Amino acid sequence: xxxxxxxxxxxxxxxxxxxxxxxxxxxxxxxxxxxxxxxxxxxxxxxxxxxxxxxxxxxxxxxxxxxxxxxxxxxxxxxxxxxxxxxxxxxxxxxxxxxxxxxxxxxxxxxxxxxxxxxxxx
Numbered sequence: 402x403x404x405x406x407x408x409x410x411x412x413x414x415x416x417x418x419x420x421x422x423x424x425x426x427x428x429x430x431x432x433x434x435x436x437x438x439x440x441x442x443x444x445x446x447x448x449x450x451x452x453x454x455x456x457x458x459x460x461x462x463x464x465x466x467x468x469x470x471x472x473x474x475x476x477x478x479x480x481x482x483x484x485x486x487x488x489x490x491x492x493x494x495x496x497x498x499x500x501x502x503x504x505x506x507x508x509x510x511x512x513x514x515x516x517x518x519x520x521x522x523x
Contacts, residue, residue, distance in 0.1 A: 408440070408448065411467065411510060412455035418507050419452045426484045427469070457508035467512045470523050474500040474516035481514070 413419035416439045423429045423441045429450065433440035438453040450467075458466075471477040478493050481504065489503040489511075498521040503513040517523055 408451045409467070410438070410451045410453040411506075412457045413452050413506075413508050413510075414454075414457060415507070416452050416454055422506050423450065423452070426481065426486055457510055459509070466510060468501075468515050469512065471514045471516055474502060474514055477514040477516075478502040 411419070420431060420434075420439045420441065424431050429441035430444050431439070432442050432449055438451045440449045440451050442449045474493055478488070481502075482488065486504050489505070493500050493502045498519075499515060499517040501513045501515045503511060505511055
């Protein structure tokens with residue numbers, strides 16, 4: 402019945418600013434530039450992050466709404482810091498399932514880069 406999740410819509414106040422953040426700072430590819438919405442994704446995958454105009458939501462502090470899997474969390478953390486991405490905590494967080502570093506986009510949507518370990522590695 403269900404085949405796959407194709408995209409997730411992320412509400413943003415300024416599509417151009419959000420597209421710049423997700424492509425130039427985070428490293429996603431620009432996949433679409435439509436009047437509404439813009440889309441970005443990871444090369445080689447067919448899942449899209451759709452940047453939809455609207456009022457961004459607010460998650461509870463300490464929670465990440467969107468997770469980006471990375472090969473090496475330390476490397477991703479250092480790369481994004483060098484691009485002036487501001488992280489919630491000054492260091493990588495360690496969990497039983499792996500590592501994460503949480504940050505906000507220009508609309509204060511909470512995201513994290515994550516490196517799973519063991520059965521949680523994807």
